[in-house]
Amino acid sequence: MAAFNQYLKALRERKFLDIGTVAERTGVHRNTQSKYEDSRDPPLDYLVEFAALVDVPFIDILLKRLDDSKASQRAVNLAISSLEPEKSGVYEVKEIYKTSNELMHVKLNEVSHKLIPTGATVFINTSSKAIDANSMYAFLNPMNGEHFAAKLVLTATKLKLVFDNTERKDLVFSVEGGETESRYILKTLGLLGKIVKAELIF
Incomplete structure (x- = not known):
């Protein structure tokens, strides 16, 4: 064992x-x-x-x-x-939420949603953590310190991080405790906030 x-x-x-x-x-x-x-x-x-x-x-x-x-x-x-x-x-x-009204910008070094490739720089509204349909969110992986992006989908029973990427599987979590449980899971996953702009590397 x-x-x-x-x-x-x-x-x-x-x-x-x-x-x-x-x-x-x-x-x-x-x-x-x-x-x-x-x-x-x-x-x-x-x-x-x-x-x-x-x-x-x-x-x-x-x-x-x-x-x-x-x-x-x-x-x-x-x-x-x-x-x-x-x-x-x-x-x-480590604390990952900023209290400033300024946008945070980070480079995505971890495989993310297919629309935002690895190496792109994203600008994040850290005060926007409410889950909006079809919006992209940035995360700081607490296990390796790398940033990634995913779409969030929340239903009455599931919280999903959607990547639509053949290189990375979507993450699905059962949610029974409502909004409080969803927030706890998102904080554990390293939610930074909503992505408002991305600069791609060509």
């Missing part, structure tokens, strides 16, 4: 929760929950739900997952460097 899977089991047991209860509250099958505590790697949306359920900071779970990662040491170091230790010794995701 991998160390990370054992860690999830220990967190569940520490809260005196049985497998069935955790499965029900996180929206997975009981057998899936058992596999997450054995050897299967849980997806991000599950970990977000699980962290809230066991009352553990999500960043602690990310750090533990990095400890048990099979990724290259370079990739792990980059991921850890995107986390900022505070004086208290508690780690937290």
Whole structure:
């Protein structure tokens, strides 16, 4: 059993929760929950739900997952460097929201929506985080510090990051807790705000 899977089991047991209860509250099958505590790697949306359920900071779970990662040491170091230790010794995701009314501009170094190629510079309205149909949004990946763009689609039960790109799969998250849960997921994913302009490299 991998160390990370054992860690999830220990967190569940520490809260005196049985497998069935955790499965029900996180929206997975009981057998899936058992596999997450054995050897299967849980997806991000599950970990977000699980962290809230066991009352553990999500960043602690990310750090533990990095400890048990099979990724290259370079990739792990980059991921850890995107986390900022505070004086208290508690780690937290770097603040990515700007309070200024000025547009933020960043270069997209990660595969993004097919309309905005890698290497493009985008200008972001950081005060606009409400999800509008067919709008493009910028994100800062907290795991590697790279920026990417995606369209956001929100329904009553799903939150989707749409890439329409053969190089990258769309991300889909189950949403049962309404707007509060959607905002939490988007913050975890590194939402910066709505893209208002893009400069493409030819």
